[in-house]
Amino acid sequence: MVMEELLLLYACCIPVRGARRSVICDLQRAQVFPVPNSLYDLFDARGRLRLSQLRRSNTDTADRAVLEEYIGFLLREELAFLCSEAEAPRFPRLSREWLYPAVISNCIIDARHTTAHIHADLLEQLAALCCNHIQFRFFETVDRYWLEQLLDLIAQSQVKSVSLLLRAGADADSEGWPDQLLARYLKIQNLTIHGCKASQCIAWARPGQARPVWAVMEVLSALHCGVIAPHYFSPNIPAFTEALHYNSCLNRKLSIDAAGYIRNCPSMPATFGHVDDTRLADAIRQPGFQQYWTLTKDEIAVCRDCEFRYICTDCRAYLEEPDNDRSKPLKCGYDPYTATCQDWSSSLLRQATFGHYQQQTS
Amino acid sequence: MNKKKLLVQSSSTDASTNDVLDWLYYLSGGDYAVVRLNDTGYIRSVTVQMNNREQRICLATQDRELYLDELDSRWYRRGRLSLPAATFTKTDAETFALALHTRRYVDAETDVVCNFIENNLDRYTASLNRQADDGINKLDLLQLAAELGISIPDTLVTNERQALLAFGLKYPMLVTKSLGRNAFTCPLEQAGSVKLGMGTVLINAADINTLYAAAGGPLALPALYQQYVDKQLELRIFYLDGAFYPMAIFSQADARTRVDFRHYDPARPNRCVPYQLPEPVERKLDALMQHAGLTSGSVDMILTPDNDYVFLEVNPVGQFQWLARNCNYDIDRQIAAYLLNGYDDE
Numbered sequence: 001m002v003m004e005e006l007l008l009l010y011a012c013c014i015p016v017r018g019a020r021r022s023v024i025c026d027l028q029r030a031q032v033f034p035v036p037n038s039l040y041d042l043f044d045a046r047g048r049l050r051l052s053q054l055r056r057s058n059t060d061t062a063d064r065a066v067l068e069e070y071i072g073f074l075l076r077e078e079l080a081f082l083c084s085e086a087e088a089p090r091f092p093r094l095s096r097e098w099l100y101p102a103v104i105s106n107c108i109i110d111a112r113h114t115t116a117h118i119h120a121d122l123l124e125q126l127a128a129l130c131c132n133h134i135q136f137r138f139f140e141t142v143d144r145y146w147l148e149q150l151l152d153l154i155a156q157s158q159v160k161s162v163s164l165l166l167r168a169g170a171d172a173d174s175e176g177w178p179d180q181l182l183a184r185y186l187k188i189q190n191l192t193i194h195g196c197k198a199s200q201c202i203a204w205a206r207p208g209q210a211r212p213v214w215a216v217m218e219v220l221s222a223l224h225c226g227v228i229a230p231h232y233f234s235p236n237i238p239a240f241t242e243a244l245h246y247n248s249c250l251n252r253k254l255s256i257d258a259a260g261y262i263r264n265c266p267s268m269p270a271t272f273g274h275v276d277d278t279r280l281a282d283a284i285r286q287p288g289f290q291q292y293w294t295l296t297k298d299e300i301a302v303c304r305d306c307e308f309r310y311i312c313t314d315c316r317a318y319l320e321e322p323d324n325d326r327s328k329p330l331k332c333g334y335d336p337y338t339a340t341c342q343d344w345s346s347s348l349l350r351q352a353t354f355g356h357y358q359q360q361t362s
Numbered sequence: 363m364n365k366k367k368l369l370v371q372s373s374s375t376d377a378s379t380n381d382v383l384d385w386l387y388y389l390s391g392g393d394y395a396v397v398r399l400n401d402t403g404y405i406r407s408v409t410v411q412m413n414n415r416e417q418r419i420c421l422a423t424q425d426r427e428l429y430l431d432e433l434d435s436r437w438y439r440r441g442r443l444s445l446p447a448a449t450f451t452k453t454d455a456e457t458f459a460l461a462l463h464t465r466r467y468v469d470a471e472t473d474v475v476c477n478f479i480e481n482n483l484d485r486y487t488a489s490l491n492r493q494a495d496d497g498i499n500k501l502d503l504l505q506l507a508a509e510l511g512i513s514i515p516d517t518l519v520t521n522e523r524q525a526l527l528a529f530g531l532k533y534p535m536l537v538t539k540s541l542g543r544n545a546f547t548c549p550l551e552q553a554g555s556v557k558l559g560m561g562t563v564l565i566n567a568a569d570i571n572t573l574y575a576a577a578g579g580p581l582a583l584p585a586l587y588q589q590y591v592d593k594q595l596e597l598r599i600f601y602l603d604g605a606f607y608p609m610a611i612f613s614q615a616d617a618r619t620r621v622d623f624r625h626y627d628p629a630r631p632n633r634c635v636p637y638q639l640p641e642p643v644e645r646k647l648d649a650l651m652q653h654a655g656l657t658s659g660s661v662d663m664i665l666t667p668d669n670d671y672v673f674l675e676v677n678p679v680g681q682f683q684w685l686a687r688n689c690n691y692d693i694d695r696q697i698a699a700y701l702l703n704g705y706d707d708e
């Protein structure tokens with residue numbers, strides 16, 4: 001008896017089919033491999049390809065050559081391995097559950113410069129929601145002394161990581177200050193300084209340093225969000241499993257805008273009370289707050305046919321059709337029907353739509 | 363209202379501890395208080411009171427007093443209970459010897475108290491792992507595994523040259539590794555410290571001949587030698603209270619992918635995927651853990667090219683974060699649930 005030979009995808013290499021082509025998401029090595037749909041279709045639902053059977057049925061030399069090329073590629077990239085029918089049950093698939101122990105996974109707090117909305121009680125409320133990651137975005141120059149007081153408060157809290165956006169000017173872009181901040185406050189994971197002078201627009205990103213400092217020339221606002229491009233893709237297990245079940249942008253997110261209003265997303269119009277009179281825990285239970293949390297890419301027009309749908313960050317704030325809350329994100333230039341990509345802002349139609357959003361906020 | 367109390371003994375840098383605590387907090391809605399003793403923070407003082415009416419044991423740390431009978435559960439993860447060390451100044455050889463013996467005496471006194479506290483922690487709390495697990499005897503476990511019918515590598519412990527030579531003739535490739543600790547840290551007079559250890563080392567016939575040729579009686583230390591076992595897969599298995607979380611490591615990628623040349627490349631780590639152990643192997647491992655009195659631990663095994671499951675060792679306080687993340691296993695959540703259920707059952 002001939003042992004049936006199988007080619008089995010490693011459990012962390014998950015194929016996703018799109019309209020025109022497929023990808024294999026390598027969630028261990030954080031890589032994405034585009035592959036033809038014809039290759040996707042060779043695998044069964046458990047990621048198995050019956051090698052001996054295929055070889056027997058593909059007797060045509062041209063087909064056979066293509067098949068062997070596919071197999072060579074999968075083995076070379078270590079996306080799949082050979083095993084026997086008997087061994088296959090020893091290799092179960094990866095659990096698709098999203099494991100994340102928090103009511104709120106992270107919170108964006110916006111401010112112009114100093115703000116009275118960030119205080120010890122607010123941090124305690126965030127702690128009660130298990131929120132361990134905070135991003136502060138300061139759109140105007142912030143007082144150094146005040147900021148350091150805030151970071152001192154955070155240093156003693158349960159918060160695990162802080163991401164900071166600072167506006168250049170005063171101290172922020174002076175040589176040395178970012179280094180001092182990073183050295184003194186270990187919870188700062190990354191620091192971006194926006195509005196740097198052209199002459200100072202050096203990319204401060206240090207290769208190999210896990211806590212980068214970026215200097216950017218642009219002056220940023222809450223409108224600078226929602227851009228979808230391949231370098232924002234996250235081919236890893238937490239992001240992939242979240243996207244399978246939840247909205248990859250809004251799920252378990254919380255934000256407080258510069259005026260102190262509580263929102264799910266800083267770029268979306270809906271507010272759910274003010275931090276002065278509403279507890280965060282009450283705000284997130286209000287009708288509508290979690291409206292989009294379970295809206296997956298499988299329910300969004302165009303995205304549902306896109307092979308990147310489980311590694312792509314969604315955006316519900318800027319939509320291709322502003323009146324259709326299940327339409328594709330505006331700031332994505334990828335077309336899954338042709339498998340081609342263009343810069344989203346190069347399209348006149350998309351620019352016009354973005355103009356509509358800009359008017360709304362001004 | 364009094365919150366439930368959980369005592370966690372760990373090191374401040376152990377990421378797995380934080381992950382489990384996040385789950386504990388999330389699952390319980392914050393309805394418990396964690397008292398964390400880190401190896402870096404000493405217990406300031408201990409008080410044991412005992413009479414025919416009551417017993418009270420109190421530990422004081424830098425910032426709080428902790429009564430053992432108020433604890434609901436306990437998780438031992440890392441470190442040792444320790445009291446501030448008495449210091450002795452060594453000036454000359456004689457006082458040095460005196461200081462050494464005084465030191466031993468003092469340590470023995472302190473150990474009695476610390477062990478007593480350990481025993482009480484076991485008695486009164488739902489406990490996941492004990493400090494004693496950390497010092498579990500590797501040879502005891504190998505013996506136990508063999509007795510339970512689990513394959514083990516052919517093993518020799520000796521400081522006898524002749525015995526080693528004979529063993530080396532039988533197996534062209536041997537491995538040796540430490541019996542007790544993998545490494546130790548030695549403080550330096552001037553600054554800092556050095557960490558010394560060797561991990562698992564391969565030795566061959568030439569190495570043994572060199573050892574043998576050196577003149578003298580028995581070798582300095584009885585050491586562990588094992589037959590080198592060929593691998594199809596390496597298995598790392600986390601065990602928790604009867605449940606298995608196995609991961610297969612494709613460290614021998616060439617055999618399966620027929621790619622016969624591999625550069626070491628951090629961007630291409632070995633494939634690590636969930637694995638399903640055969641039921642008989644699970645049953646025997648479960649018996650092993652129960653006999654050894656371990657509620658949790660990481661088991662190292664090898665699947666040989668002949669499909670034999672060979673037991674190497676158990677690390678009772680091993681890292682499981684790597685395993686959980688690669689396989690998307692909910693180990694952190696299960697440990698948290700175990701610690702929470704501990705006090706529900708009472």
Ligand code: SF4
Pocket residue numbers: 228297302303304306307308309312313328329332333334335336
């Ligand atoms: S089409 Fe949708 S899923 Fe695909 S890249 Fe664009 S936004 Fe992401």
